[in-house]
Amino acid sequence: MEIATKVCSMCGDTKPLEKFYKKSGAASGVQSSCRECTRDKTSKLRAAQSPEKLLALAAAYRERNPEKVRAWNAAYRAENRNTLRARNAAYRAENLEKFIEKSRANVANLTDSYVANTLRLKVPQVPPDLLELKREQLRHKRALKELKEFLTESEKAK
Numbered sequence: 001m002e003i004a005t006k007v008c009s010m011c012g013d014t015k016p017l018e019k020f021y022k023k024s025g026a027a028s029g030v031q032s033s034c035r036e037c038t039r040d041k042t043s044k045l046r047a048a049q050s051p052e053k054l055l056a057l058a059a060a061y062r063e064r065n066p067e068k069v070r071a072w073n074a075a076y077r078a079e080n081r082n083t084l085r086a087r088n089a090a091y092r093a094e095n096l097e098k099f100i101e102k103s104r105a106n107v108a109n110l111t112d113s114y115v116a117n118t119l120r121l122k123v124p125q126v127p128p129d130l131l132e133l134k135r136e137q138l139r140h141k142r143a144l145k146e147l148k149e150f151l152t153e154s155e156k157a158k
């Protein structure tokens, strides 16, 4: 079987089609320059632009293509699950003390984020009334637990 090839418009090399990025709508189905040249061009363009401009471009792209970005992020997370996990673990280990201190404070003070978390939700997803109600419920539960512990202790003391 003969391998489909194409001449790159930039470097002039003849390369198999798989060395070109796909481009829907193009007659050949791929871009006119090969992957290497396309990457090269992209990184040169990128280097020539200011970080602010790049950030703005990225934000605009995200705005235009929320579905694509979501899919891309999900794919990235799936592909890099172990790396991300290792990075998170390393970060937590480094900040363990701070993390524990913060978690304890969150629990002790029944902060919004802690209360929302007991509902398996994020703060913005919980109506304020529900958050307050849940906080109240948690307070009651704690008071009951303390009372129970106190009674158990007194029972033992008898």
Ligand SMILES: [Zn+2]
Binding pocket: 008, 009, 010, 011, 012, 013, 033, 034, 035, 036, 037, 038
């Ligand atoms: Zn090329």
